[in-house]
Amino acid sequence: GESVGLHLPTLSVQEGDNSIINCAYSNSASDYFIWYKQESGKGPQFIIDIRSNMDKRQGQRVTVLLNKTVKHLSLQIAATQPGDSAVYFCAESLPGSGTYKYIFGTGTRLKVLA
């Protein structure tokens, strides 16, 4: 996952617009990726996952895109709503390493403007 300082990068989006949150993962061999949403004072909430044999996966209002060439993962949120305001972070897993070795990014804060 991306390495950032104490201040999270922030993405401000107008309500109703689409949001794109990016994650540069660290290892080209990683074969499984997860996006989490974390609201203030709450635990991380699973959004969507994708395996390395896929380039794209869609969920309800969300799409994850995987570009293995440049080790980049993105989360697209359609028609962003106030309830989408949160910190979003990605996790990656190396082949054969299992859940014990997940690498978590520090995240991006999404602010939805009314």
Added chain:
Amino acid sequence: DAGITQSPRHKVTETGTPVTLRCHQTENHRYMYWYRQDPGHGLRLIHYSYGVKDTDKGEVSDGYSVSRSKTEDFLLTLESATSSQTSVYFCAISESQRNEKLFFGSGTQLSVL
């Protein structure tokens, strides 16, 4: 939060005192994990369990111990709390240890003064 309860939700303690955090799940998942979350870091694994009485160390296990006497309960103990252990602690569960989503509890905010 997927049937995961962490207690307490908030704790303030003094340096040198023992602290135990509890994680209780109702999902009957085999795998349980303790993470800490600090500014500037992604979630870091402290300890995990792959069954009753089966536990192992994670990335940042120094100063922590765990126990799992029942499938549903996973305890994290700080034998002698230090200020560097001030953090937010999350419990997580999963059905398997292969590429699999983790479900997290609501967290415990621990302050060591």
